[in-house]
Each structure stands twice: as structure tokens, then as C-alpha cells.
Amino acid sequence: MSLKVYNTATRSVDEFEPLEQGRVRVYACGPTIYDHAHIGNFRSFLFFDLVHRYLEWCDYEVCFVMNLTDVDDKVIEAASRESVSLEEHTRPFGEVFLADSTVLGIRPADVYPRATKYIERMVDFIKRLVASENAYSADDGAVYFAIDSFSAYGKLKGIDTSTLKVGARVDHDEYDKEDARDFALWKAATEEDETVGAAWNSPWGRGRPGWHLECSVMSVTELGDTLDMHLGGEDLIFPHHENEIAQSEAATGQPFVRNWLHVKHLFVEGQKMSKSLGNFVTLRELLDEGYDPASIRHLLISSHYRGELNFTRQGLQASASAVQRLLDFEHRLEEVPINDLAEESQLPDLARSALDSFKMAMDNDFNSADALAAIFILVSEVNAELDLRPAVIGADRDQALNALRSMDGVLGLLEVAHTSRVVDDEVTAWVERKLEERANARANGEYAAADVIRKELEERGILVEDGPAGTRWKVVG
RNA sequence: GGCGCCGUGGCCAAGCGGUAAGGCAGAGGACUGCAAAUCCUUUAUCCCCGGUUCGAAUCCGGGCGGCGCCUCCA
The missing domain is CATH 1.20.120.640 (Anticodon-binding domain of a subclass of class I aminoacyl-tRNA synthetases)
Incomplete structure (x- = not known):
């Protein structure tokens, strides 16, 4: 028996074979660090962790890369609102994200590339695409990828590009694209971009990279032209990953990803988690409510990653x-x-x-x-x-x-x-003292007194168990 | 309009053609000073209707009911 994985690109479960025997290159789409990651994000990251750990369990040598997006519309907007630079705004969220990951037992990636550290490479990448006529610079100072130049466009999602609802994605007139479905590789800098430090020099003037570009450039830089696995949430299939394939393959001439794995979005208390519903749940909130990380981890991995999962407090108890x-x-x-x-x-x-x-x-x-x-x-x-x-x-x-x-x-x-679930020494000493009292009471047949002590301990979340080998205690809840 | 997913016991959740895993909760019993932990017993024919098959929760068709993506989103 060997590993079989579902591949979004083929829509079937296929035998897993890395490009290089014994070695697996994994790229995971990490968070955009403009805000706290929520529990839905962590369903994905926990699944990525399962992949990471299991591949190693199978004795593969794994190179695991997870990006941290530190420049895009949302980051800029947030930084601008706070009147701080991109870097100032993203640093703390990046730190919290890694801390939260650790709390949930997520093993660290080998590399956490940040988009802003790869700008030069992105520019080079775009140059290649322009040279090969897969991209064109427009009068608005942006560079767009011409999806008509890439015949396989739409294959991942299984869509016929001609059926895309033109105009549903962008307001035509705002952009100077040759085709409304083309996507930006490079965007001209706005004043806001300059203010928060989200603008760099390029042959096309001051600007910043398009969101889709970063993953292509960082993954190719860190892992090579062809990845064995690319992981992400289901929402990324289109257009994000579709675009990545187009630009990467057009630039390198190599197959970009051998296996695409996508995690289904989480529901919370029966509803899709969304900002408009106000039901975003963060890890911090759950910890504050007293749930422990192991329970959260259990619940989030208790159903198959491609299946629905409704995250509830009741489920957390179970x-x-x-x-x-x-x-x-x-x-x-x-x-x-x-x-x-x-x-x-x-x-x-x-x-x-x-x-x-x-x-x-x-x-x-x-x-x-x-x-x-x-x-x-x-x-x-x-x-x-x-x-x-x-x-x-x-x-x-x-x-x-x-x-x-x-x-x-x-x-x-x-x-x-x-x-x-570690208990500090002070509590431990107190518990031990109480248990000694209780042991004496029991030895004298004073069970009522013993039960009072047990009750007292229970109120502090300490469960006492008398067994043949003596009494033990544990923290519950 | 296009593409796709799902509907299994009180709750959660596996199952991928051979007569329904597991977790939680409940009930009864054993053990225990009482508990806890543990064990034993106990609770389903898989949304509905057709079809294919010796045989279907599993395949096909239709229906009903949830839902996702197509727009920033893990």
C-alpha cells in the first residue's frame, strides 16, 4: 500500500509519486498577515500539518514551504487605516500566527517566505512573461497576464473561460486590460501604496506585485519549477491557483504542480464563517473561553479535509x-x-x-x-x-x-x-497536600470528610481517581 | 446561467459493489466506601422513487432538501 492523494487538477485520487524519489517538495498557501487567523484558516493549516507530518512519517525527506503574504490590497488598506507601514502592520500578525500555530502543534515550515522579500525576483519573472508575450504592459502602468496566450487556462477549475461572466470580477472601465479576464501581474502604485511603503521600482514604473504572482515566484525560487504538492483552501482554486499555473508554466515551460490539494471551508455553528455574519472565531477567543488546543486540534482533524465540517462548541466538548x-x-x-x-x-x-x-x-x-x-x-x-x-x-x-x-x-x-495541560508547581503542591489529607481521612474511614476534599478539588478542575495502585489526579476540561 | 459538493443512529463522523468503523452523549451491568477510569451489554438498513447487479449506503437516472465556487477570502 502506498499513498494516494486526491488531485484537484484530475479530480481523482491518484497514486502519489514525487518528482524525485524519496523527496517531497510542498508549498502551502499560508495566511495574509493583515489580521488574526481564524479557526477556519486553521482547519487548512492543520490539514497541511497532517500532510507534513505524515509524509515524514512515511520517511520522505520533506521540504515544506509556507508563504506569508505581507503585501496585497487588504494589507495595504489595513496599514493605511492605522497609518503605519506595511512592515509595521504585518510583523505582529506574523508573529501571532506562528505562535498560534505552535499552540495547535503545527510543525514549523522549513521556509516562510514573505512576498516583500521577493520583489526583484517577481519583476524578473514578469519580464520573462512580457518577453514571451504572455503578458503586456498597459497604459495604466500595470502589467497583465494575457490568458488567451495560455491555452490550458481554466483547466484546474474545469471552466471554459469563454463562459466567465465578464464584468463580474472587475469594473471594466477602471482597468486598461485588453481582456477583462486578464489578471494583474504588476499594479501601478497609488498614493496610498507609497505612503505605507508598498511600492517598488520596476521597468513599468513604481508599483507593486499582483497577489497571484507571489506564490509562483516564491515557490519556484524555494522549491524549483515543479512542486510535488501545492496546498490551499478551496477558495483558492479559482482564480488564484489557476493564475499561478498560467504564469508559472508560461514562464518556466515546466509543469508547475503535480498534485493540488484543497481543503473545504469550515462552517461555524451551522453557518459559513464570514465577516458580514460576524461569526469569525479566532483561536484566541476559544482559548479564552477555556477550550484547550488539543480539543480544537481534534475537532478540526476529525473529518476528512474535503468533507464538510461544522465547528461547534458542542463538538469541542465531545x-x-x-x-x-x-x-x-x-x-x-x-x-x-x-x-x-x-x-x-x-x-x-x-x-x-x-x-x-x-x-x-x-x-x-x-x-x-x-x-x-x-x-x-x-x-x-x-x-x-x-x-x-x-x-x-x-x-x-x-x-x-x-x-x-x-x-x-x-x-x-x-x-x-x-x-x-501542564500544571504549575504551586497548584501541584496544593493538590498533593489535599490528597494527603484525604488519604488520611480515608484510612480512618472518614469518607464524608474525604468526599468534601474531592469536591473541593473538583471545583478547581482536578479530578481524583482511586485505583488499585493508589490515587491519581488529573486536570480536566 | 456555468462548474461542483453533500444528505449515514440523539450529536459528530468513516465507508469507494459483498449484508453499517470510530468518537461523544444515553441506558443497564461489572468493578469502587462512594466516585472516576476501565470493561461487558444495548440504540441505524444509510433523504425518497426507479434502474443495473446474484448482491448497493456504495454504480446509473429522476426527485426532494442543504451548501460551495464563479468577486477579496484557508
């Missing part, structure tokens, strides 16, 4: 319970009595078959929902097995634990829960 089950399981394995003279258990078999199922699920176009099932089957079957035995062989336990951690190396749930 995810919190699911993550807790995983944590309890891991803890149980860590603490299970070991006896190397114990009789053989099913643990090695269960571990093996869990890993097989997991791989099969992920190989099937990154089916994380199915992969989660694999991990939970391991949980319940191993739990049942452990219930039957007073002790297990150390090596058996290790196999089960390793399988769990191996799968989590991709899903990242325990990993995130461990780092986000």
Missing part, C-alpha cells in the same frame, strides 16, 4: 472527552504493572494491526477521521486486554505504547495535550 480518553489510556500504559515473566498478551498484535489500519487510512488521501478510528480501536482493545491481566511483559507494553505514540506523531493530539 473532542475534549475524546482527547481525555487518549490521555487516560497513555497514562494507563505507562503505569501498567510490568512482569517479564507474565504470560504473553495480545498487545503486540493489537499494536501491529493498529499501525496497519492507521497507515491504510492515511494512505487513503489523508483520511484522518479513519486514522482516528484506528487509534481508538487500539485504545479499547488494549484496555480490554489489560483488564484481563495483573501484569504484562515490558516489551509488550512498549509495543503498544510505541504504536500509540507513533500514530500520535502524526495526529499530534497527545503531544499538544501534554504541552497545554
Whole structure:
């Protein structure tokens, strides 16, 4: 069995083969850092992380690039409103984005190119397109890509360009395009652009790059003419990615992307998330509401990336319970009595078959929902097995634990829960003190007093469990 | 108007022709001083109607109901 991925360009699930054996070049369309990323953005970025981690899990050498768009209409508008420069406006949002990513357990990319650092290369790129007559400079100081010069235009989205509703996208008269469907590679600088520092010199005068151009230039610069995977949200298929293909292939003469993967947009509480509805949810808000990052990560990867996902608070609760089950399981394995003279258990078999199922699920176009099932089957079957035995062989336990951690190396749930559910020393000391009091009470048969203490701990979010091996406690919620 | 997606138990969600994974919630039981954790048991014929097939949630046609893109958007 090997990895199969859905390709937007072919609309089918195809065998994945990187251009270079053993090495995968991935380009992910990152955020425009003019505002905080919201939870819908993170569905995509979390999926990208799954791809990143799984490719590495499969022993590919992965080069993962994610761009940060720091110049475009929205960035300029925002910077202008705040009366700050492009750089001043985007820097903090870029930092917060990376911090949020870390909180959710998203592994860092190898490179985070920023558009403003590639202006010269973009200009060179446009020059090539003009020279090959795929682009033309217009009287309005802009340079446009002539889509009629690229016969495959529209293939990714599967549209016939002649059916495009001319005029739906732009007001004709404002631009000096030869064809209303052509898109800008370079835009003449406005006064506002100059004010916020979003203008550079070019053979066509002062100006700034068009949005679509940056990804083509940065990906080709960082990864070469042909990418193995290009990831993005579904909204980017057209026109963004369509345009990227046109300009890249026209410029390099090489196939641009071997596999296009697009994540379906998230719904929030039953509605499409949109600014007009005012239902944008950011990671910060959810954390402030008390939800933990592991639950958020779980919910966002609990359905297949091409399927619908409705993000709800209720779902978050369910995810919190699911993550807790995983944590309890891991803890149980860590603490299970070991006896190397114990009789053989099913643990090695269960571990093996869990890993097989997991791989099969992920190989099937990154089916994380199915992969989660694999991990939970391991949980319940191993739990049942452990219930039957007073002790297990150390090596058996290790196999089960390793399988769990191996799968989590991709899903990242325990990993995130461990780092986000840490308790500070002061609280720990207080809990330990309380538990000692309670242990004394119980030893004396003063159960009412013991229950009062347990109640007190519960109010602070500490759950107490008495087991055969003694009392343990954990933070819940 | 063009292109496309979806409709599975109370909620979420797999399934890609062979008689319905998993998570959450609920009920009953075991265990427990009581709990918690864990285990066991328990809850679906897959929107509707036709068709293809020995056999369909899975393929085809039609209908109903949600939704997305075609314009900045992950």
C-alpha cells in the first residue's frame, strides 16, 4: 500500500509519486498577515500539518514551504487605516500566527517566505512573461497576464473561460486590460501604496506585485519549477491557483504542480464563517473561553479535509472527552504493572494491526477521521486486554505504547495535550497536600470528610481517581 | 446561467459493489466506601422513487432538501 492523494487538477485520487524519489517538495498557501487567523484558516493549516507530518512519517525527506503574504490590497488598506507601514502592520500578525500555530502543534515550515522579500525576483519573472508575450504592459502602468496566450487556462477549475461572466470580477472601465479576464501581474502604485511603503521600482514604473504572482515566484525560487504538492483552501482554486499555473508554466515551460490539494471551508455553528455574519472565531477567543488546543486540534482533524465540517462548541466538548480518553489510556500504559515473566498478551498484535489500519487510512488521501478510528480501536482493545491481566511483559507494553505514540506523531493530539495541560508547581503542591489529607481521612474511614476534599478539588478542575495502585489526579476540561 | 459538493443512529463522523468503523452523549451491568477510569451489554438498513447487479449506503437516472465556487477570502 502506498499513498494516494486526491488531485484537484484530475479530480481523482491518484497514486502519489514525487518528482524525485524519496523527496517531497510542498508549498502551502499560508495566511495574509493583515489580521488574526481564524479557526477556519486553521482547519487548512492543520490539514497541511497532517500532510507534513505524515509524509515524514512515511520517511520522505520533506521540504515544506509556507508563504506569508505581507503585501496585497487588504494589507495595504489595513496599514493605511492605522497609518503605519506595511512592515509595521504585518510583523505582529506574523508573529501571532506562528505562535498560534505552535499552540495547535503545527510543525514549523522549513521556509516562510514573505512576498516583500521577493520583489526583484517577481519583476524578473514578469519580464520573462512580457518577453514571451504572455503578458503586456498597459497604459495604466500595470502589467497583465494575457490568458488567451495560455491555452490550458481554466483547466484546474474545469471552466471554459469563454463562459466567465465578464464584468463580474472587475469594473471594466477602471482597468486598461485588453481582456477583462486578464489578471494583474504588476499594479501601478497609488498614493496610498507609497505612503505605507508598498511600492517598488520596476521597468513599468513604481508599483507593486499582483497577489497571484507571489506564490509562483516564491515557490519556484524555494522549491524549483515543479512542486510535488501545492496546498490551499478551496477558495483558492479559482482564480488564484489557476493564475499561478498560467504564469508559472508560461514562464518556466515546466509543469508547475503535480498534485493540488484543497481543503473545504469550515462552517461555524451551522453557518459559513464570514465577516458580514460576524461569526469569525479566532483561536484566541476559544482559548479564552477555556477550550484547550488539543480539543480544537481534534475537532478540526476529525473529518476528512474535503468533507464538510461544522465547528461547534458542542463538538469541542465531545473532542475534549475524546482527547481525555487518549490521555487516560497513555497514562494507563505507562503505569501498567510490568512482569517479564507474565504470560504473553495480545498487545503486540493489537499494536501491529493498529499501525496497519492507521497507515491504510492515511494512505487513503489523508483520511484522518479513519486514522482516528484506528487509534481508538487500539485504545479499547488494549484496555480490554489489560483488564484481563495483573501484569504484562515490558516489551509488550512498549509495543503498544510505541504504536500509540507513533500514530500520535502524526495526529499530534497527545503531544499538544501534554504541552497545554501542564500544571504549575504551586497548584501541584496544593493538590498533593489535599490528597494527603484525604488519604488520611480515608484510612480512618472518614469518607464524608474525604468526599468534601474531592469536591473541593473538583471545583478547581482536578479530578481524583482511586485505583488499585493508589490515587491519581488529573486536570480536566 | 456555468462548474461542483453533500444528505449515514440523539450529536459528530468513516465507508469507494459483498449484508453499517470510530468518537461523544444515553441506558443497564461489572468493578469502587462512594466516585472516576476501565470493561461487558444495548440504540441505524444509510433523504425518497426507479434502474443495473446474484448482491448497493456504495454504480446509473429522476426527485426532494442543504451548501460551495464563479468577486477579496484557508
